Amino acid sequence: MIKVENLRVNYGSIEAVRGISFDVPDGGISTLIGANGAGKSTTLKAICGLIKPASGEILFNGESIGGKDTVAIVSKGISLVPEGRKIFADLTVLENLKIGAYLRKDSLKDDIDWVYSLFPRLEERHWQLGGTLSGGEQQMLAVGRALMSRPKLLMMDEPSLGLAPLIVSDIFSIIKEINSKGVTILLVEQNANMALKTADVGYVMETGEITLSGSGQSLLENDAVRAAYLGT
Amino acid sequence: MKDLSKNASRILTAVALAGFAVFLWLAYKGIALGPYEARIVRLSGIYAIAALSMNLINGFTGQFSLGQAGFMALGAYTTSLLVIPPEAKESLYWVEPINPFVRNLQAPFLVALIAGGLMASFFAFFIGFPVLRLKGDYLAIATLGFSEIIRIFITNLIPITNGPVGLKNIPSTANILWTSLSCAAIVVLLLRLMKTSYGRTFKAIRDDEVAAEAMGISLFKHKLMSFLLSAFIAGISGGLLASVVGAITPAYFRFTLAYEILLIVVLGGQGSITGSVVGAIILSVSKEWLRFLDSGFNLLFFRVPEIAGLRMLVFSLLLMAIILFYRRGLFGSREFSWNSIYRPIAFLINKIRKPKKEAGDDSA
Numbered sequence: 001m002i003k004v005e006n007l008r009v010n011y012g013s014i015e016a017v018r019g020i021s022f023d024v025p026d027g028g029i030s031t032l033i034g035a036n037g038a039g040k041s042t043t044l045k046a047i048c049g050l051i052k053p054a055s056g057e058i059l060f061n062g063e064s065i066g067g068k069d070t071v072a073i074v075s076k077g078i079s080l081v082p083e084g085r086k087i088f089a090d091l092t093v094l095e096n097l098k099i100g101a102y103l104r105k106d107s108l109k110d111d112i113d114w115v116y117s118l119f120p121r122l123e124e125r126h127w128q129l130g131g132t133l134s135g136g137e138q139q140m141l142a143v144g145r146a147l148m149s150r151p152k153l154l155m156m157d158e159p160s161l162g163l164a165p166l167i168v169s170d171i172f173s174i175i176k177e178i179n180s181k182g183v184t185i186l187l188v189e190q191n192a193n194m195a196l197k198t199a200d201v202g203y204v205m206e207t208g209e210i211t212l213s214g215s216g217q218s219l220l221e222n223d224a225v226r227a228a229y230l231g232t
Numbered sequence: 233m234k235d236l237s238k239n240a241s242r243i244l245t246a247v248a249l250a251g252f253a254v255f256l257w258l259a260y261k262g263i264a265l266g267p268y269e270a271r272i273v274r275l276s277g278i279y280a281i282a283a284l285s286m287n288l289i290n291g292f293t294g295q296f297s298l299g300q301a302g303f304m305a306l307g308a309y310t311t312s313l314l315v316i317p318p319e320a321k322e323s324l325y326w327v328e329p330i331n332p333f334v335r336n337l338q339a340p341f342l343v344a345l346i347a348g349g350l351m352a353s354f355f356a357f358f359i360g361f362p363v364l365r366l367k368g369d370y371l372a373i374a375t376l377g378f379s380e381i382i383r384i385f386i387t388n389l390i391p392i393t394n395g396p397v398g399l400k401n402i403p404s405t406a407n408i409l410w411t412s413l414s415c416a417a418i419v420v421l422l423l424r425l426m427k428t429s430y431g432r433t434f435k436a437i438r439d440d441e442v443a444a445e446a447m448g449i450s451l452f453k454h455k456l457m458s459f460l461l462s463a464f465i466a467g468i469s470g471g472l473l474a475s476v477v478g479a480i481t482p483a484y485f486r487f488t489l490a491y492e493i494l495l496i497v498v499l500g501g502q503g504s505i506t507g508s509v510v511g512a513i514i515l516s517v518s519k520e521w522l523r524f525l526d527s528g529f530n531l532l533f534f535r536v537p538e539i540a541g542l543r544m545l546v547f548s549l550l551l552m553a554i555i556l557f558y559r560r561g562l563f564g565s566r567e568f569s570w571n572s573i574y575r576p577i578a579f580l581i582n583k584i585r586k587p588k589k590e591a592g593d594d595s596a
Contacts, residue, residue, distance in 0.1 A: 048446060074448030086443035088436045090503070090565055098429070099436045103448040130439075143248065 001026045001153055001184045002047065003058030007056035007066075009039070009046050016042040019056065020206035023201075024186050025187070029179050031187040031195040031216070033229060040188040041083050043205075044155050048080045048185075049073040060153070075103050079151035083158045083188075085142040089131030093122050096130050096141055108148065115144035118174055136167040143171070148179065154178065155186045160194065172198050192229035196220045204229075211227035234578075241570045259408050271476070272520050277411035278472045281418055282514035283496040284505060285465035288422065290494075291502035291565070293458040294438025295364065296372040298490045299356075300466045302379030305386055305485035306355055307348030307467025308474035309393055312402045313337055314344035315475070320401045324394055330445050331391040341405040345414075345471040352467030353460045355382065364455045365587070376487055387482040397504035398481030399474075414472060415509070418465055422505050423567075434458055438503075499554060501561030505566035512562070522547055 002024040003194045009017040017039040024030045030106040045051040047058055056152060058066035064171050065073050068121055079100075096116060101108050116123035120138040125133065130141060146154055156175070160168040172194050179185050189195035196202050196216040204212040212225065219225050236244075237594035265273065282300060289297045313321070318335050339347060363374040364481040386393045393399075425431050433454050445451055474480050492515075500511025525546055528538040536542075554562070 050442065050445060069450075070445050071448050074446070080446045082443055082446055085477065086440045086446075088439035088443065090439055091432065091435055095432050095435075099444070099447055099449075102429070145447070153420055211340050 001061060002186065003059040003062075004043070004047070005057040005059070007043065007046060007058065008054045009042050009051055010054045011042075017046065017053075018210055019212045020205070020208070022203050022210060022213065024184060025201060027179075027182065027184055028086055028200040029175065029185045029187060029198055030201040030203070031189055031199035032203050032205055033192040033195055033219075035190070035229075037207070038205040039208040040156050040205055044080060044157050044186070044188055047073075047155065050080075064157070074149060077152035079146040079149050079154050079156050080214075081142045081146045081154070081156040082157060084161065085135075086140045087130040087133070087138050087145065089129065091130055092127055092143055093130060093133070093141055094126045097148050100145035101150075103149060111148055111150065115147055116176065118147075118227050119144055136163050136170075139163060139167075139171060140174075140186075143174070143178075143199070147183075148207070151183060153184045153186060155188075157188045158190060160189065160191045168194060192225070193220075196225075235571050236574050239443040244570045256409060256412055265408075272407055272410040272516055274406065274476050275473075276513045277408075277415040278406075278469050278476060279493070279496060279516055280415050280509045282466060282493045283470065283500065283508040283512050284415075284418055284422060285462045285469060285492050286490075287497045287500075287502065287505065288434075288465065289458050289462040291497060291504070291508075292426065292438060293434040293455060294441075295455055295458070296368055297375040297459065297462070298372045298487065298494065299359065299375035299379040299463075300493050301485045301487055301489040302382035303352035303356060303463040303466035304470030304473065304489065305379075305383055305482065306352040307345075307470030308480050309348075309399070309470075309487070310351040310384060310467070311341075311344040311348040311471030312399045312480060313339055313392075313472045314339040314347060315403055315405065316399065316401060324363045324397075324400055325391075327395060327397060329392045330394075334392050341403075341410075341475070345468055345540075347392050347465040348471035349467035352463040352470070356460050356463030357456070357480070360456045360459045364452060364459060376490065379485075379487060379490060383482050386485075393482075396482060398478040398479060398484075402474050402478050402480070404475055404478055406472045411472055411476065411564035414468065418468070419505055419509060423439035426505070430454070435503075495551070498561055499551065501563035501565060503565030504561065504567055507561055507563030507566075510563070510568070518550065519543070519547060 005021050006019045007017055007021070008015065008019050020043065025118065033044060034040050042051060045200065046053045049065070049068055049072070052067050056066065057064060059126065060076060060078065065076065088099060091099065097112055099107065101111065111224065121137055122140055122144055133141060143156070143159065158173070159171050163171065167170060168191065175185060187195055187199060196219050199216040202214060202216045202219045203210050212219065212222065214222070257263055259270055259273065282304060286297070286300050313334055314337055318338065321335055340366050359375070359378045363371060363378065366374055387396050389395070425436070433444070433449055436447070436449065437451060437454055441451060486546055496511040496515050497508055499514065500507030500509070522543045525543040526538065526540055529536055
């Protein structure tokens, strides 16, 4: 679905991503894991056009999208759940969902119902301001909002950040459920254990480069990964 | 304790509106208010419109713009030049003769007002392209700068604007009905706009630009739209202002005017339409009401002598007190609701009725 070739992204003179290449296979769950500052979030931002790549190619279903406008990229079916949730604090839950479907002109009812069935809490609180939700509920809202654009590819930046372990496992089971509805998922995580257990394909990023790749299971069993990220 | 039902709120709103309409009619006929009080009401309406224009771009779209004085100047001059009769114009321009095209321009007041708004939007379009790429304080400085540039152009385009001497004899068409109804129309327009997808989009940009962009919202397009509409409304308020005060000079539209409007917006609450209206009324009325301070008065057994400027000192203290107790302005980002009046009253009544039970509840 996404094919990244030799992608480089700079912040001024700092090279955040140094020529990485990877594939996100159609219909699966892929994950980028790595420590702080490895360039994972930057990679996601470059894919959805929030940052312009310095060089390299990003192909979405064979079509080059590198360096295009975010509006153009989102309308092709890529949606981002940003790091730190970034929900609209002064809009209600329902308004947040409607903003997620900003580029669509058709009826939203089915999609709102689907999001409510994934996250019943959001339906209970649909009139509440986004900023008054708990952290876990805000994450649910951020995921629901991203789904409202009917994405083919859903990219999630650290969905487990700052959440209680019980809620983290909820979020991951919902990620699997969304994936089972045919949405391809690219997940960026520091919680390497959960991410690799969930993912079909995993990539390990270190200081702007991809150092290891393989199926989620094989990376879980890899000694270097275990030592560096799983603490065993 | 129960809140008011939706219907009860609606009835209260309808009664209040009807009462206001009757009051307006009586004021218009000169029964309810004298000319001095009517002028304060007219100015309140105009300040409310100006504050709404600033609230749209600052409070709802989150773009800190301070260019309102310039847009008001454009509106005021455009409207004035269209409504002052040609002969009257000619006699005003004694520094340099008036441009013959400008001399013969004429339009009815409503058309002139809208032309003033459009003129402000037209300039906002060209200013918006470079400045709306800036954020926060930088945007504020850039818009303030452009507002000053507009004022300096007006000062120096003598054959068109009559330069620093300004314009006089502007027909005072904008009576209390004009100002109040324009204000009401703009309140309704903005209340409705905020319920549409455009309103949601503006607020989303205010809350988080990165997330809004990730949703596929074109930030620049929406910021520009909000900026143009805001300039249009500011232009209208400028046109009305010119008609109420009767004489304008470029000095009237210094940046202090923008600060005064910003004060209303902050006082009423950024992101609250009704807040801006209430803020404008409080500001205009209290500034006039406090006038007695300047001319000497009796404080209990003590005679306070005449101190020029004491009024502004007390006024500033009052503002500080309000901002201390209401950090986000009187209304925050909410709109006025009858419940905000009803709840404290109901709470007090409850306390008086069964004080013992309340205390028992607390200890349990």
